[in-house]
Amino acid sequence: MEGRFATGKAWILDRGSGSGRGSGRTLEEAFDLESERLKAFIEDSPVPEVFSAHLEMLEDQLLRDTILRNVSGGMVPVDAVIAAEDEIMGLFLGIDDEYLRSRVDDVRDVCQGLIDCLEGASPNSYESLPPDAVVVAEELFPSDTAMMDLDKVKAFVTAKGSPTSHVRVIARSRGIPAVTGADISGIRSGDLLLVDEANGTVEVNPTEERLEAVRSMNRGVSVFPEEARRAVLDSGVKVLGNAGSIKEIEAVIGAGAEGIGLFRTEFLFLGSDNLPSEEEQYQIYKKAVEACQGRPLTIRTMDIGGDKTVPCLNLPKEDNPFLGMRGIRLSLSMPELFKEQIRAILRASALGKVRIMLPMVSRVSEVIQAKALVKECEASLEASGTAFGKNIEIGVMIETPAAAFVADLLACETDFFSVGTNDLTQYVMAADRGNASVSYLLDPLDDAMIQALRIVFKAAREKGVPAGVCGEAASEPKVAPVLCEMGADSLSLGSPALIGELKGSD
């Protein structure tokens, strides 16, 4: 880690999709390649049966015939595979047979493998990630980072995205510099890259003199200028940390955070093939409580949806996922899954100070429904004699304009607010946080945002509800003092380095 810049060798993630750089492989070659890959996995994997099932699916005549029929109908091979995948999955899901329904995931995985082979992406690409890599991609999703060994990543460079896209948020929490919205067309695999997050630039094959100049320019430079730091600390605001894993909790607490203002639990769901059970979640939340060493832990219930997809949930594809079944909407639509998470959180709350936080709220009724489920879970734990913390605090994230407008009503039903400026800015400004072309609109201090924040902090003040900020704006030296002045009682920062700098020695 070299501050907000890093150097490393370019490692290009070539999914093929949209890049126009297909491999030129024929369908038969793709079938052969995928078959070889699966056979290798069967030999090496501790769970060979998973890959045997995939191989069986690959060799299934129905899949091959459907793809070939689509090709004879005029489709290009990749489209033929996608159409076959949809058709066969629809077929399996429509049959009242548990076994066939359970094979839907196999169809999806095998078809994705075939598409990767056709488009040229190395299907086991993450396993070949070398150390000290600068990962270069058209676009990266949270599920990509969940599959990567982030210890090997020096920096991320993507063509799409903005400073608040999830890849940037994840990168920051791990101290990995990232530049989004970059021109990646001239980058070749193995090029030495100088990635400067602060200036949003990527230099290809810089000279040693240039590298030394940047190193010396950055030596001892603090991101939080003293004036901003003083303004924040003098306001008496609590400095908390954001985290998506136990490792990240340890890092922010180690850096001096007074607690965790946002534990993003959906990351527990993203990287796995199976949904974590109540017990598995409990074990993680227990470790999270322990890692907080007596400080408060705010557990956000799963914010699945948007760009955070969980394949094993088999959710229908949405045209506008950021405006769709995301966060609390999805949780309320799957009450059994939601209750497993709530029970796990409640059990962990017997071990320390835990708060529940609901994401993507837009109406008071969502909070009322969620609270009813919490009550139901408390009653079932009580009945079974399982320990849990009594009177757990339940708060909401203010990240939709609707929530901001009804902040006074929400305040009557909640114990705290946490403003998610990443989403609030995207929804107030109608500017996709993953779209580099409109990232100029993603200004948390835009006039419209100031109006929204005023409504929220005023309602919080009048109703006596503490309101913090856990979006990336809390980490911005120009914005943090403004948030404190407006009434934020806590700032939850996404980077241990920044927390260390802010809290550092006086």
Ligand code: PEP
């Ligand atoms: C936010 O929207 O500001 C936030 C903190 O949540 P996430 O970035 O996980 O969407």
Ligand code: MG
């Ligand atoms: Mg959000």
